[in-house]
Amino acid sequence: MSGALEAFGHELHEVDLAEIRATLGTPAQGAFDKITDHLDENCLRFLAHSPFCCLATVGADGACDCSPRGDYPGFVRVLDERTVAIPDRVGNKLADSMQNIAATGRIGILSFVPGMTETLRINGRAMVTNDPTVLAMLEQDHSVPDLAIVVRTEQVYLHCGRAILRAGLWDAEMQDLADEVPPAGRIWASMSGLDEEVGDEIGRGVGLAYRKLY
Amino acid sequence: MLPLVVSSIDRQTPSIVSVVLEHPDREQLPDWKAGAHIDVQLVTRHERQYSLCGDPADARRYRIAVSRAELSRGASHYVHEFLRVGSRVHVRPPRNLFELGPAERYLLVAAGIGITPMLAMARELDARGEPFTLVYLVRDESEVAFGDELAEWGDRVRVHSGASDGRLDLAGMLAGLDPGTAVYACGPARFSDALSAAEAGGVLPAGCSLHLERFEPVQRETLPDEAFTVVCAESDITLQVYPDTSMLVALSQAGIELPASCRRGVCGTCVVPLLDGAAEHRDSLGADAASGVVYPCVSRAPGGTLTLGI
Numbered sequence: 001m002s003g004a005l006e007a008f009g010h011e012l013h014e015v016d017l018a019e020i021r022a023t024l025g026t027p028a029q030g031a032f033d034k035i036t037d038h039l040d041e042n043c044l045r046f047l048a049h050s051p052f053c054c055l056a057t058v059g060a061d062g063a064c065d066c067s068p069r070g071d072y073p074g075f076v077r078v079l080d081e082r083t084v085a086i087p088d089r090v091g092n093k094l095a096d097s098m099q100n101i102a103a104t105g106r107i108g109i110l111s112f113v114p115g116m117t118e119t120l121r122i123n124g125r126a127m128v129t130n131d132p133t134v135l136a137m138l139e140q141d142h143s144v145p146d147l148a149i150v151v152r153t154e155q156v157y158l159h160c161g162r163a164i165l166r167a168g169l170w171d172a173e174m175q176d177l178a179d180e181v182p183p184a185g186r187i188w189a190s191m192s193g194l195d196e197e198v199g200d201e202i203g204r205g206v207g208l209a210y211r212k213l214y
Numbered sequence: 215m216l217p218l219v220v221s222s223i224d225r226q227t228p229s230i231v232s233v234v235l236e237h238p239d240r241e242q243l244p245d246w247k248a249g250a251h252i253d254v255q256l257v258t259r260h261e262r263q264y265s266l267c268g269d270p271a272d273a274r275r276y277r278i279a280v281s282r283a284e285l286s287r288g289a290s291h292y293v294h295e296f297l298r299v300g301s302r303v304h305v306r307p308p309r310n311l312f313e314l315g316p317a318e319r320y321l322l323v324a325a326g327i328g329i330t331p332m333l334a335m336a337r338e339l340d341a342r343g344e345p346f347t348l349v350y351l352v353r354d355e356s357e358v359a360f361g362d363e364l365a366e367w368g369d370r371v372r373v374h375s376g377a378s379d380g381r382l383d384l385a386g387m388l389a390g391l392d393p394g395t396a397v398y399a400c401g402p403a404r405f406s407d408a409l410s411a412a413e414a415g416g417v418l419p420a421g422c423s424l425h426l427e428r429f430e431p432v433q434r435e436t437l438p439d440e441a442f443t444v445v446c447a448e449s450d451i452t453l454q455v456y457p458d459t460s461m462l463v464a465l466s467q468a469g470i471e472l473p474a475s476c477r478r479g480v481c482g483t484c485v486v487p488l489l490d491g492a493a494e495h496r497d498s499l500g501a502d503a504a505s506g507v508v509y510p511c512v513s514r515a516p517g518g519t520l521t522l523g524i
Contacts, residue, residue, distance in 0.1 A: 044295070044296075045296060048258070048292060048295065048296045049257070049258065049296075051258075072258055072259055072260055072288060073257070073258040073259065074258050074260075074288055074291075074292060075288075077288075133285060136285045136287075137285045137286060137287065137288075138287075139287045140287065140288070141477050142460075142477045142478055142511075208467045211463060211466045211467045212459060212463050212467070
């Protein structure tokens, strides 16, 4: 892959902030006006119907991480107009997000509602908690999470739908794309230096494990 | 599941709303009797059981009432905050695990949101011309739901407010029953536990019976969650249920998908015939060695083998 850049015969020019602004221009005041610091009625309704979000966090060394969270719609539970709680469900225990939050207390959330082209962005301060009251509210299918992330909102805004429209993200027919990607078991096997047969075995095992989600 | 639409929402008390569901084309709904409940699945896919509290004679409407749980796990919060007239829900047809049996007279006892099945029972007994008394326990007068409907029955309904009347002596109430009284009661766990304890203490006069509907799991000591074996006689599958997995999930992993709803041993949706083996019944529906069924969402057989008729 690295060969492709070399084939250009020159180094990439890095554009600095001034040049970015010169290229894109300045956003209209309306773009800023849409940004608030709390969740209004419409945002509450958005989150109540959202089963999926991506969490962006940053570690003490500045290294970033972005990871998916999905659950029953409304799993990002609003505690008040400036506070939400997110359950930590069964995972691989790497806990990248939690580790980053414990180190820096920063988070960016991008929430989706299937079929809706706009997404809700929430940026703010986060902490990890094991408060029994919060955890009790996040029980699902008889399973209470061990930990939850509590977020104090600083920026809340609805992101326009062009990205999802361009992607055709909610078009069922776009799912034929997945047929062209190797199954997860093979990807994991390859990345772990194992052969395809082991990958297929991993795939079968994970298929069974996926039946226990809570 | 029946696709239904919310046709009205009425605030009954600061913490209870009643919700009427209808078929979008006003089609007739499956019939039911007092004590029946439906499983309601919200658009969020949260599924919960609610006793029907409307009029069984009205074949076009189901009415339920939803209390906002202090620490809502999602559903009651959703119903109170986001459900609106026109919202779509999916409903499993009514099932009745709390049917009125024959008796000379009836005492209905409701605590809090437990009024819902009792309202339907009072209506049915009234229609049949049978003698009943309804005792309705609330923390204070503001928590009385369906007050206008209860008023129809005059002094056959007695509201007991903890704030003004103090604590009701449930054991004393049971001890003082006329012979031949059937007691039907529904309320939170502490209320049900108090009634069960009084019954176990032998206070019920001869010829009286106590029937409880629980909407919270019975808290009980259980054996450790050891692994056990399940033989599915009809599908010829044998599987192991490991300590960290329920029988319901293990069956699903083996390709046997059962309908399930509460997953807490309360609703009875996942019931399966138990052909052989000693189950440790952990449900709140009263399954025992004689009932011939087991609820795989909670029950186990530590170290043993269960043969199921599936």
